[in-house]
Amino acid sequence: MADLLYLIPLLPLVAFVxxxxxxxxTIRGNAHWIAIPAAVGSWVLSIITFRxxxxxxxxISQRLFTWIPAGDFNIVVSLYADQLTAVMLLVVTSIGxxxxxxxxxxxxxxxxxxxxxxxxxxxxxxxxxxxxxxNLLTLFIFWEAVGLCSYLLIGYxxxxxxxxxxxxxxxxxxxxxxxxxxxxxxxxxxxFDSIYFHGEDGILEKAYHFADYGIxxxxxxxxxxxxxxxxCGKSAQFPLHIWLPDAMEGPTPVSALIHAATxxxxxxxxxxxxxxxxxGSENAMLFVAxxxxxxxxxxxxxxxxxxxxxxxxxxxxxxxxxxxxFALGTGAWVAAIFHLMTHAFFKGLxxxxxxxxxxxxxxxxxxxxxxxxxxxxxxTFWTFLIGSAxxxxxxPLAGFxxxxxxxxxxxxxxxxYGKVAAIIGLCAAFLTALYMxxxxxxxxxxxxxxxSHVHPHESGPWMAVPLVILAVASxxxxxxxxxxxxxxFHEFLHHAFEHVHGHEVSMTMTYxxxxxxxxxxxxxxxxxxxxYMRKAINTDELAERFSGIYNFLYNKWxxxxxxxxxxxxxxxDIANFLWKVVDVRIIDGTVNGVGTSIVAISARLRRVQxxxxxxxxxxxxxxxxxxxxxxxxxxxxLF
Amino acid sequence: MDLTTxxxxxxxxxxxxxxxxxxxxxxxxxxxFMCVEMMVAAVGITxxxxxxxxxxxxxxxxxxxxxxxxxxxxxxxxxxxxxLSRQGRAPDVEEMQTLKN
Amino acid sequence: MSWxxxxxxxxxxxxxxxxxxxxxxxxxxxxxxALVGSFINVAALFVMLGAEFLGVLQIIVYTGAVLVLVLxxxxxxxxxxxxxxxxxxxxxxxxxxxxGAILLAEIGVAIITRTALEQIGPHTEAMVQQMGGNVQAIGxxxxxxxxxxxxxxxxxxxxxxVGAVVIGLPNRMVEPNTVTxxxxxxxxxxxxxxxxxxFESPMNIPAERYTAPVGERTVVMTKDPDAYxxxxxxxx
Numbered sequence: 001m002a003d004l005l006y007l008i009p010l011l012p013l014v015a016f017v018x019x020x021x022x023x024x025x026t027i028r029g030n031a032h033w034i035a036i037p038a039a040v041g042s043w044v045l046s047i048i049t050f051r052x053x054x055x056x057x058x059x060i061s062q063r064l065f066t067w068i069p070a071g072d073f074n075i076v077v078s079l080y081a082d083q084l085t086a087v088m089l090l091v092v093t094s095i096g097x098x099x100x101x102x103x104x105x106x107x108x109x110x111x112x113x114x115x116x117x118x119x120x121x122x123x124x125x126x127x128x129x130x131x132x133x134x135n136l137l138t139l140f141i142f143w144e145a146v147g148l149c150s151y152l153l154i155g156y157x158x159x160x161x162x163x164x165x166x167x168x169x170x171x172x173x174x175x176x177x178x179x180x181x182x183x184x185x186x187x188x189x190x191x192f193d194s195i196y197f198h199g200e201d202g203i204l205e206k207a208y209h210f211a212d213y214g215i216x217x218x219x220x221x222x223x224x225x226x227x228x229x230x231x232c233g234k235s236a237q238f239p240l241h242i243w244l245p246d247a248m249e250g251p252t253p254v255s256a257l258i259h260a261a262t263x264x265x266x267x268x269x270x271x272x273x274x275x276x277x278x279x280g281s282e283n284a285m286l287f288v289a290x291x292x293x294x295x296x297x298x299x300x301x302x303x304x305x306x307x308x309x310x311x312x313x314x315x316x317x318x319x320x321x322x323x324x325x326f327a328l329g330t331g332a333w334v335a336a337i338f339h340l341m342t343h344a345f346f347k348g349l350x351x352x353x354x355x356x357x358x359x360x361x362x363x364x365x366x367x368x369x370x371x372x373x374x375x376x377x378x379x380t381f382w383t384f385l386i387g388s389a390x391x392x393x394x395x396p397l398a399g400f401x402x403x404x405x406x407x408x409x410x411x412x413x414x415x416x417y418g419k420v421a422a423i424i425g426l427c428a429a430f431l432t433a434l435y436m437x438x439x440x441x442x443x444x445x446x447x448x449x450x451x452s453h454v455h456p457h458e459s460g461p462w463m464a465v466p467l468v469i470l471a472v473a474s475x476x477x478x479x480x481x482x483x484x485x486x487x488x489f490h491e492f493l494h495h496a497f498e499h500v501h502g503h504e505v506s507m508t509m510t511y512x513x514x515x516x517x518x519x520x521x522x523x524x525x526x527x528x529x530x531x532y533m534r535k536a537i538n539t540d541e542l543a544e545r546f547s548g549i550y551n552f553l554y555n556k557w558x559x560x561x562x563x564x565x566x567x568x569x570x571x572x573d574i575a576n577f578l579w580k581v582v583d584v585r586i587i588d589g590t591v592n593g594v595g596t597s598i599v600a601i602s603a604r605l606r607r608v609q610x611x612x613x614x615x616x617x618x619x620x621x622x623x624x625x626x627x628x629x630x631x632x633x634x635x636x637x638l639f
Numbered sequence: 640m641d642l643t644t645x646x647x648x649x650x651x652x653x654x655x656x657x658x659x660x661x662x663x664x665x666x667x668x669x670x671x672f673m674c675v676e677m678m679v680a681a682v683g684i685t686x687x688x689x690x691x692x693x694x695x696x697x698x699x700x701x702x703x704x705x706x707x708x709x710x711x712x713x714x715x716x717x718x719x720x721x722x723l724s725r726q727g728r729a730p731d732v733e734e735m736q737t738l739k740n
Numbered sequence: 741m742s743w744x745x746x747x748x749x750x751x752x753x754x755x756x757x758x759x760x761x762x763x764x765x766x767x768x769x770x771x772x773x774a775l776v777g778s779f780i781n782v783a784a785l786f787v788m789l790g791a792e793f794l795g796v797l798q799i800i801v802y803t804g805a806v807l808v809l810v811l812x813x814x815x816x817x818x819x820x821x822x823x824x825x826x827x828x829x830x831x832x833x834x835x836x837x838x839x840g841a842i843l844l845a846e847i848g849v850a851i852i853t854r855t856a857l858e859q860i861g862p863h864t865e866a867m868v869q870q871m872g873g874n875v876q877a878i879g880x881x882x883x884x885x886x887x888x889x890x891x892x893x894x895x896x897x898x899x900x901x902v903g904a905v906v907i908g909l910p911n912r913m914v915e916p917n918t919v920t921x922x923x924x925x926x927x928x929x930x931x932x933x934x935x936x937x938x939f940e941s942p943m944n945i946p947a948e949r950y951t952a953p954v955g956e957r958t959v960v961m962t963k964d965p966d967a968y969x970x971x972x973x974x975x976x
Binding site: 644664666670674695697700702710713718720721732 | 748752785789794864885894
């Protein structure tokens, strides 16, 4: 298998090349017949790879070519698959494959169908290369490449102004993180003299024994924080999360694949990949944990008030990413990756489900205009219900196991902040259950609030089959982490985090937290039921009474407004200044001034050209006199 | 007082300046043309005087070439004057101002 | 005071006087005759400097050929069209005199302050005598050391003659057989007429241009001479 590792990313790349070159002219509506086999092929190869790593406990690597040979600085592009990568490979190819299949139904008849099926394989390729990268620089390249794919796919409906703006916003906000990431990589190289993760001289070893190499803890902290700011951009952590809800302008399958399951987890993956750097610095860990818990709570609270079905799911994604981040920050590495994996399945399911709803409602996204869809689209309803329950953390679905483990891990961690994070996590879990079931009740139950001419319909098999597959996965995938802290998943991933000492978690603690989080989740469901099914609480009245809080949440904590006021508008002012004063007045003024002054001078000088031969002859005579005079004074022996 | 090269040089300078005055002040192209020939002759005197002083014959050879070129020039220049008169225009430098501005 | 000096004084005085005459005579024929006198004295000075060949050549080429050519040219020119004596601008005349005076002073200073050159060359008088005279000396140098320049000079002469013939050919200087008359200009002026109403001709004619045959030439009437830029083509 080691020799065939390159095939995993190569297949989608080939699909991309074929579709982008011939999609517009020849392939057109058949573009998925290129993309799906490639995705399936990658998936099969990923499973084989996974099996091999699972049985041998060995990382697989394959050297491809030397990219930058510059003296001591040698960048070799080689693929590296260890346990962590294997999990990511499975997640990326599974969701990628299912999204490819689903999109056949969802994207049917769209303009630029071939474009969609070019970018999706390009994205899968980039994401696979990202997780297979064995050094920070290659990782960074493909980190940017997935960002590019994200940009292209958010702006897929580029005729819509909002889509173009959302694409730009995603790209620009990511730049902020990428700047920090880039600086972090430079600092890494400067500190460790290497950008490779593994091996004797790799970053991971050196960072773990940083004191032996004479590296200060402050440097480690700086690297950790810089890398995590990079992760913040990609993984939508507070305050750089603002692009993700806007990214819902893209087609829903894209949201499922890129903005829920895979790309946004790249930051989590990258932080987990360089975990020893974080282990080396408590402050960096604390930073990660604080940011993660703020994100988890904030996004969950915002999701309560949104009306757009995709926005709710998007904020849910941000919230779940926050969980992963504070799991990283409290040292629950395996739990973070576990949640990443389960989340990929149930959030992919939720997005595809909401896509199915939107598709059935002819493009309607506002939940206030839905309701009672349960009867019209049963498959979507049941699968969506499973996804919601999994997201809410209802026993025994996937989300329960991973989220519970994160909260337990935070509670028992060495960090002082751990218990706070655990409590915030429980609060957010309550909110998660509340907003998820608010969504379910508003969309699938109650009276039908849509216009009479809208006839909701169940989606076709292309869309239904992936939903069912994902629903089944959402139910059962959690059991790979059973029993908690000691499951097959932990056993497997343990090799990737060899420097991590597992937490001591007693059975009592496990059960206690299991029960507590179930109760919390169920109470969230209950509150949602009382509010939105029984109508025991009038939400409008509630919003009226607590209008301050409501508006604060409805306007997404005013983060966008803050950025507008603090960054965008000053930047615009500076740009305007540069344009209107520096460019127009100074630079253009200089250039034009040179031009006009030369014109003015020559307008006067042209009078010299009298056209009279006598004048010209006189001028020659004057020149002769002057030359002779100069010659006499300078070279003659007159003086 | 002996006759020296400087005497010839003074005379040649005087002839040259007289020619130049003619070029600068007269309007008739023919006169200007003759004054130019006079300036050439003045330069010739200088060349030959130096040739005599340094006992090299090259100065005389140079003037011989100058003579040849002046002859060619006179042929072309006079042809132009003839062509002008054929167009009915006067051989007057002040009339010719197409180079103006 | 040697005889040499006397001869020199006489020749040079005559030469300069004749030169002044060239500049000062109003009649070109007088000037030409004065030029002949001047050149003869130049030839005399050449002879005094031991350049007998150049002296002879000066007389043959200039007085014999060029001056005759000049006289013929004067004969060809319409005497009624001879221009005014001096250039028009007084400033030009004054500046010319000043420039000439300064130049003369500068050259004089240069001559006085110069260091005399030594006899470095091989062609001393005795040597020239031994070679068989001035003509032989020049001939040897010119046809050995300056052979290429000699050939080029002959080429220049040929080109000059051909050029003179080409310029002098009557057909070459023919007027264009189309004459453009502008109705937007007053006669004899290159300034546009002061603007009347826009797009309206100052004369009461159709706005379109039209051609009218006048004798053998095509006359094109336009409001603006720039509008008619293809002399070969006649419009309807």
